[in-house]
Amino acid sequence: MEVIKEAADLIGSSNFVVALTGAGISAESGIPTFRGKNGLWRKYRAEDLATPEAFARNPRLVWEWYVWRMKIIGSAEPNPGHIALAKMEEMGILKALITQNVDGLHRRAGSRNVLELHGNIWRVRCVDCGFSKMISKPPEQIPPKCEECGGLLRPDVVWFGEPLPKDVLNRAIYYASRADLMLVIGTSAVVQPAASLPLLTKRNGGILIEINISDTPLTPICDLTIREKAGVILPKILEEIG
Ligand code: APR
Numbered sequence: 425m426e427v428i429k430e431a432a433d434l435i436g437s438s439n440f441v442v443a444l445t446g447a448g449i450s451a452e453s454g455i456p457t458f459r460g461k462n463g464l465w466r467k468y469r470a471e472d473l474a475t476p477e478a479f480a481r482n483p484r485l486v487w488e489w490y491v492w493r494m495k496i497i498g499s500a501e502p503n504p505g506h507i508a509l510a511k512m513e514e515m516g517i518l519k520a521l522i523t524q525n526v527d528g529l530h531r532r533a534g535s536r537n538v539l540e541l542h543g544n545i546w547r548v549r550c551v552d553c554g555f556s557k558m559i560s561k562p563p564e565q566i567p568p569k570c571e572e573c574g575g576l577l578r579p580d581v582v583w584f585g586e587p588l589p590k591d592v593l594n595r596a597i598y599y600a601s602r603a604d605l606m607l608v609i610g611t612s613a614v615v616q617p618a619a620s621l622p623l624l625t626k627r628n629g630g631i632l633i634e635i636n637i638s639d640t641p642l643t644p645i646c647d648l649t650i651r652e653k654a655g656v657i658l659p660k661i662l663e664e665i666g
Contacts, residue, residue, distance in 0.1 A: 425660075427648065427650050428650075428657065428660050428661055428664050429664055430648055431633055431648060431650065431661050431664075432661050432664035432665045434605060434631055434633065434647070434648065435517060435605060435607075435633075435661065435665060436665055438604045438605040438631065439604055440519055440602055440603050440604050440605070441512070441517050441518050441519060441603065441604075441605045441606070441607065442518070442519055442520050442521075442522065442599045442600060442602075442603035442605075442606050442607075442625070443509055443512075443518060443520075443521050443522065443606065443607040443608075443609060444522045444523070444524075444600075444606060444607070444608050444609065444611065444618065444621055444622060445509075445521065445522070445523045445524065445525060445530070445609045445610055445611065446523075446524045446525065446609070446610045446611025446612065446613075446618075447524070447525060447610060447611070448609065448610020448611060448612075448636060448637070448654060449503075449505050449506065449509075449523075449525070449529075449609050449610040449654045449655075450500070450503070450506075450525055450527055450529055450610075451610065451653075451654075452503040452504075452505060452653060452654070452655035453500040453501060453502065453503045453506075453527075453529060454496065454500050455493075455496055455497055455500055455527055455529075456493075456496070457610075457612075458470040458612075459612050459614075460612075460638075465489050465492060465493075468489070471584060473485070473486055473489050474486075474581075474583045474584055475583050475584045475585055476583055476585060476586060477585075479551075479578055479583070483566075483567040483576055483578075484566055484567055486578075487563070487566035487567045487568070488566065490545065490562075490579050491562040491563070491566060493545065494545060494546075494561070494562040495562060497527045497528070497529075497545060498561065498562070500527070500529065501529075501532075502529045502530075502532050502533035503529075503655040504655045504656075504658065504659045505609070505610075505653075505654035505655035505656075505657075505658045505659075506529050506530055506532075506533035506535070507533045507534070507659075508658035508659045508661070508662045509521060509530065509533070509535060509609075509658060510530070510533045510534035510535045511534075511662055512662060512665075513534075513535055513536060513537065514534070515665075517665070519537065519599065519603075520537045520539060520595075520596075520599040521535050521537060521538050521539065522539045522541060522596045522599060522600070522618075522621060523538060523539065523540055523541065524541050524542050524611060524615065524618050525540075525542070526540065526542050526543055526544050526545040526579075526581045527545060528544055528545070528546060539592050539595055539596050539599070540592065541582070541588055541589075541592055541593065541596060541618055542581055542582040542588070542618075543579075543580050543581035543582050543589070544558075544580065544581070545579055545581060546558055546559055546560065547559070547579070547580035547581075548563075548568065548577040548578065548579060548580055549577065549578055549579075549580040550570035550572065550573060550575045550576070550577055550578075551575055551576045551577075551578050552570065552573055552575030552576070553570060553572055553573040553575055555570050555571070555572040555573070556580055563577070588617065593617065596618075596621055597621070597624065600621040600622070600624040600625050601624045601625070601628055602628075603625045603628075603630050604625075604629070604630045604631065605625075605630055605631045605632075605633065606621075606622050606625040606630060606631070606632050606633070607633050607635065608622050608632055608633065608634045608635070608636075608642060608646070609634075609635045609636070609654050609658075610635065610636060610654050611636070611640070612640055613640040613641050613642045614640075614641065619641070619642070622642055622645075623645075626645055631647045631648075632645065632646040632647055632648075633646065633647065633648045633649075633650070634646040634648070634649045634650065635650045635652065635654050635657055635658070636649075636650075636651070636654075637651060637652065637653060638651075
């Protein structure tokens with residue numbers, strides 16, 4: 425395919441490549457995306473569950489959704505898309521991987537410089553005292569209680585209306601601004617501020633390559649668009665780079 429060669433040539437002639445990923449990169453690992461036809465859980469949209477208000481109203485319901493997702497994520501494996509990105513970093517091509525995903529699959533695939541903009545599903549935090557810890561399986565009793573103060577534990581992820589972790593966002597802004605090429609992979613590019621990071625790259629003269637099975641609001645400003653599954657195309661691009 426011509427686009428594979430084109431992408432490989434653009435990557436090959438760049439000095440500072442950064443990637444931004446979304447739920448689409450983990451779709452081929454069997455993890456449902458948030459939007460689109462498989463994006464619903466029961467009758468709820470992500471926007472109805474992933475908010476502090478939803479948690480305050482019904483922590484049990486929100487936790488049920490997270491336990492459902494934790495079970496899927498816990499039995500999922502990184503796919504060839506995750507692995508190709510980890511290899512690009514190992515080869516010195518990819519300088520940073522900015523992800524909106526909370527599933528931890530990039531790290532499990534071997535990526536090291538991973539910036540998790542929206543947190544990690546395997547970390548919980550007390551809404552009262554701030555105590556936080558990593559967990560390796562879904563809590564047995566929901567909603568789980570804080571072992572320090574007895575308060576409610578919540579997933580330590582970023583919900584709608586909440587700020588992103590400052591240090592992570594600042595580093596993402598640094599990498600996006602410095603990148604002379606950004607791979608934008610499997611994100612619907614509608615959730616801010618993540619969706620604006622490619623604009624920083626573009627504004628500084630960088631190239632945008634989008635890999636997505638459908639159009640997004642970013643498509644019109646991308647220099648190259650590849651309408652293919654990430655797990656199919658990324659290994660081919662890697663092979664072409666050599
Ligand atoms: N390969 C490439 N792209 C894919 C694939 C695939 N195999 N499967 C799906 N996609 C694309 C879809 O076309 C869509 O554009 O992935 C994108 C998934 O979009 P969303 O479900 O909106 O996921 P994301 O962009 O990561 O959502 C952002 O919203 O609720 C939140 O916090 C949550 O981080 C998440 C944020």
